[in-house]
Amino acid sequence: MSKPLLLTQMSLDRCSSARKKPEWISTQLTKPNTHFFVSYQGKFLVNAGQLVNLTRTQYDQVNHNRITCIFLGKNLHDDQAVFVLDFSLLSEEQWQELHNRVRLQCSDDLVDLRRALSELSVEVASIAGFANALINWHRSHQFCGYCGSPLLDKEAGHAKQCSDQVCAKLVFPRTDPVVIMIIEHTDEIGITRCLLAGHQRSQGQVISTLAGFVDPGESIEEAVTREVFEEVGLITTSVRYLCSQPWPFPASLMLGFHVKVSSNNTTIDPDEITHVKWCTAQDIASFSDWGSDDDNTQIPGKHSISRYLIDWWCKNQLNVSK
Structure with a gap:
């Protein structure tokens, strides 16, 4: 088995310790070369075989409380932080308005990840797969399975905690x-x-x-x-x-x-x-x-x-x- 399987060539350091520190994540979000990939309802913005990467200015324009921002890791090649922004809580009308206002530049627009796998490089496909798994977990785990209270994001999107102070259960992504x-x-x-x-x-x-x-x-x-x-x-x-x-x-x-x-x-x-x-x-x-x-x-x-x-x-x- 000489040829590696797709989705198994991860090029990110997941920074499992550093991502637990909110101030460290805040610093990564403000760096000019940080990568912000975009997802909406199971699809990714793709252009010429690459995930579309928002600029720091574009991130500032789209950042609000109806966007799920998940830290994925730091690229092993250039040490730049990588985040995925999931806009799935927006309606289609809200998504189109944001898309037009920020002028996201892409020829293929939103592409289903299954189809995008044939277009992306093996390393980028692994990152997109990782992002998609976390996004799916966020969408399906919005409330505590113990008491029903809303869950709060922790560890830059890699954990959640029950908002009820008595319950306070921690939950993590499942595989x-x-x-x-x-x-x-x-x-x-x-x-x-x-x-x-x-x-x-x-x-x-x-x-x-x-x-x-x-x-x-x-x-x-x-x-x-x-x-x-x-x-x-x-x-x-x-x-x-x-x-x-x-x-x-x-x-x-x-x-x-x-x-x-x-x-x-x-x-x-x-x-x-x-x-x-x-x-x-x-x-x-x-x-x-x-x-x-x-x-x-x-x-x-x-x-x-x-x-x-x-x-x-x-x-x-x-x-x-x-």
Whole structure:
């Protein structure tokens, strides 16, 4: 696995100690070369393959209490602070008025992060993914889960505290672990295939790896075994961890595995799976990329860990056959 996964090339020092000091954050906000990226309802301002960076003057123009300002870290290359400004609390009319007043310069305007991943550099994509995960957490955690009082931002957006002085509970961003598996079986005549599946949430011609959330009180290996059995009725004989990828939709950590099974006789869960297909590496070579205009079978885009696992398996099979 020589090529790194997208979203795993973080170039920021998250400054976990310094960001707890409000005066230090205030200093970073006033520096002339501080970076301010912009998000609105899950989309980012993108121009020519780069996140749009507001100037210090523009930040002063847009800064008010309906904007979520989150410190992301300091760039390891130039030591400049990086913030993301989320405008999602504004209505579309308010957003357009602000956009026009400040004259934000961008050719592509707001771009969905999933689509932007194919345009951004690997380092910038990692920053955008990190920002999106924190933004999603802020939007879904506005009230205390213990007493229902409003939550107050702490640690420059990396924590929240209940505003009720009696409760005063601290909460932190959560990450949901998800196992994702490339499943392999070798038949009685020595032909090795992997299993790819159509999922209820995907369009008809797309097939992908299996995946599922890790349950409470469960190891990741146990989650792999359970998910494979629940979704396709197969018994695992080997579970091997390969790699991981943060997936900020909304805030998951994808844990990639290579799994071998004892049989190719599947029993699918129709609530999750529409169909399965056992594929050789040669079969997969004829498939199209996700989003292609043709009617061919498609596999996930190259920015995803699912595609990474598929490509790894195909390459491994080609090496074995030599």
